[in-house]
Amino acid sequence: MTNHFDEQNLLDHWQQVNHQVMEACTNAKGRENGGVDLLAVSKTKPAEMIAFLAKQGQRDFGENYLQEALEKIKALQKRAEATHIVWHYIGHIQRNKTRDIAENFDWVQTVERDIIAKRLHNQRPDDLAPLNVLIQVNIDNEDSKSGCLPEALPELVATIMEYERLQLRGLMIIPAQADTDAFARTKQLFDDIKKVHPELRAWDTLSMGMSGDMTAAIAHGATMVRVGSAIFGARN
Numbered sequence: 001m002t003n004h005f006d007e008q009n010l011l012d013h014w015q016q017v018n019h020q021v022m023e024a025c026t027n028a029k030g031r032e033n034g035g036v037d038l039l040a041v042s043k044t045k046p047a048e049m050i051a052f053l054a055k056q057g058q059r060d061f062g063e064n065y066l067q068e069a070l071e072k073i074k075a076l077q078k079r080a081e082a083t084h085i086v087w088h089y090i091g092h093i094q095r096n097k098t099r100d101i102a103e104n105f106d107w108v109q110t111v112e113r114d115i116i117a118k119r120l121h122n123q124r125p126d127d128l129a130p131l132n133v134l135i136q137v138n139i140d141n142e143d144s145k146s147g148c149l150p151e152a153l154p155e156l157v158a159t160i161m162e163y164e165r166l167q168l169r170g171l172m173i174i175p176a177q178a179d180t181d182a183f184a185r186t187k188q189l190f191d192d193i194k195k196v197h198p199e200l201r202a203w204d205t206l207s208m209g210m211s212g213d214m215t216a217a218i219a220h221g222a223t224m225v226r227v228g229s230a231i232f233g234a235r236n
Helices: 007-027 047-056 066-076 095-104 114-123 150-160 182-196 214-219
Strands: 037-041 060-063 086-089 107-111 131-137 166-173 205-207 224-227
Touching: 007 037, 007 047, 007 214, 047 060, 047 066, 060 066, 066 086, 066 095, 095 114, 107 114, 107 166, 114 131, 114 150, 114 166, 131 150, 131 205, 150 166, 150 182, 166 182, 182 205, 182 214, 205 224, 214 224
Parallel strands: 037 060, 037 224, 060 086, 086 107, 107 131, 131 166, 166 205
Antiparallel strands: none
């Protein structure tokens, strides 16, 4: 993993993506300009690139690989420009990794079953704020993808609501490429849960859309888009 990168090139790409997000908000019916958070997916990219973007004002960074992420979090802990970083875990969660995730991340976007939620809750340190959690939904029922099936979602929502060290914030999906309707179906699920559970006051996040489809995702209600290659370039 090299630390050498073209700062101007990275800045240009990041600004371009921010512009695309704002433009998509403007074009989407009823969307407030700036109502969508940009999650910079920094997996395989060096801590120096993260520090540089953090200095420009990028706040949210997403990591898929736990060991790599822990090294970056540790490396950036004492960097002044990186103190405001919000770390999101967006990889598949194995049971033996929950403690490290619970102790080091601000958000987890890939909770799909109760055993993982329970472990994250039990292992979240008392001195930290509740861990922000999104439920990953397997919206297309794909065998190759992780996620809670839509029909199992109400039960998982009700269970996670009982865990005081977790703050349930919303849903996350990685739809099949050919599924043009996935964003609308996920938004419907999101709205249905809000109606059933008005007591979920922090139910505010719909993480969907990546480099190739974020405009469509925003048009259908995404509040967070996960963008990697369009910002950082091709993965190493």
